Amino acid sequence: MRAEPPAWAPGPAQAAALLEEAADLLVLHRDFAAALERCEAGCDSLGPVPGPVPGPGPVPGQERCGPGPVPGPGPVPGQESFAEVKCSLCVVGIQALAEMNRWREVLSWVLQYYHVPEHLPPKVLELCLLLYSKVGEPQVMLEVGSSWLRAQGNERLPEFGSLLELYLAQVLLPLGRFEGAEELVRGCAVFDSEQQLEFLGTIGESRCRWTQREETRSAAEEQQDPATETLLGVLSQKLLTMLTLLRRALRSMSNHFYLLPYKKMLLATFLLYLVVVRLDPASPTSLPFIYKLVQLFRQAWAAVLSPIHRPPIRD
Known part of the structure; x- marks a missing residue:
């Protein structure tokens, strides 16, 4: 068999x-x-994975061949x-x-x-x-x-x-x-x-x-912190100086505009808006009206600015 x-x-x-x-x-x-x-x-x-046979005994699949013990423990063939x-x-x-x-x-x-x-x-x-x-x-x-x-x-x-x-x-x-x-x-x-x-x-x-690497890294981090703080301090000082100058400029501009009469300034702004935005200078029908607006603008300009600071206006 x-x-x-x-x-x-x-x-x-x-x-x-x-x-x-x-x-x-x-x-x-x-x-x-x-x-x-x-x-x-x-x-x-x-x-x-098949494991080793723990002791003497038949190998799986040999039972039908008749009795026959394995000659000792060892791996399966x-x-x-x-x-x-x-x-x-x-x-x-x-x-x-x-x-x-x-x-x-x-x-x-x-x-x-x-x-x-x-x-x-x-x-x-x-x-x-x-x-x-x-x-x-x-x-x-x-x-x-x-x-x-x-x-x-x-x-x-x-x-x-x-x-x-x-x-x-x-x-x-x-x-x-x-x-x-x-x-x-x-x-x-x-x-x-x-x-x-x-x-x-x-x-x-x-x-x-x-x-040694850890000590070198720690020393580099310690040196980097003061340098970073110094750089941040310089940048903060520059930023503070710029903000101070900007505040002074805004205050000076606000004081200058506060001295001007608001009604006259608004009239001049409105006339300038009409000339630049609302009118088409290329249209022939707009020329007489533009001339009148220029005259009104001169009068407003003369009323707004004082004679001392009045710039010369040429035809």
């Missing part, structure tokens, strides 16, 4: 085909949206290829999202397939750390990186040391989290004493540079 293949076997084959298609769309055709769709379809076809295909799909999906300038969605998109940060593959975590550091948002990976590095089992991975160093350089130190960085290095069993001293020295140098 032939053994039936595991229930999850068609998943990796279908996901691998979708992965190849997504890679072609990403690299060759530059169709990022279509590549992302293939990655999502491939991850959905895989479903949850095909589990490594399953995880690699899913990781590769997420890597292509991350690149597609970044190309479409949708980098803010990367972390949430990845976590919908791995659910918790502790289960992220090292390659996916590395891409997320580099991406959010490049766009100037390292704080997004602060809790995710800490959870992954503190999770039991991840220390045994060969990529753990490089990921810890990347997390320190790209997240903790740029954010000024020096105490957390020192605690993480001291509690890491992967590094020996010499490596720990080297990392602690790097953290100390970064702390000194951070302190």
Whole structure:
């Protein structure tokens, strides 16, 4: 009696085909949206990652072949290829999202397939750390990186040391989290004493540079405040002087117009309005009337202005 293949076997084959298609769309055709769709379809076809068998027992799908215990605990056959295909799909999906300038969605998109940060593959975590550091948002990976590095089992991975160093350089130190960085290095069993001293020295140098930048920034702000106050004081003094001169000019004009008889001034204004606005000088019928108005305007002008300040009027 032939053994039936595991229930999850068609998943990796279908996901691998979708992965190849997504890679072609990403690299060759530059169709990022279509590549992302293939990655999502491939991850959905895989479903949850199969976990290791906890002890001796039949592998799912072998019950019909007769009894036959598994020779000990270990991963399910095909589990490594399953995880690699899913990781590769997420890597292509991350690149597609970044190309479409949708980098803010990367972390949430990845976590919908791995659910918790502790289960992220090292390659996916590395891409997320580099991406959010490049766009100037390292704080997004602060809790995710800490959870992954503190999770039991991840220390045994060969990529753990490089990921810890990347997390320190790209997240903790740029954010000024020096105490957390020192605690993480001291509690890491992967590094020996010499490596720990080297990392602690790097953290100390970064702390000194951070302190110097903060002191320089504070000094610049303190110097800028007096300069701003001086500039504002000069502008305020100039504005006050201009307002004073304007007030004096208005007062002088009001005093001059107050001395003129209001009735005569209104009559002169009305006559000038009739000549300039209401009459058409180009019309022949308006010439005698304009001449009379000019005579009246001369009389009003002579009555308004005193003989001392009367300007000469020429015909």
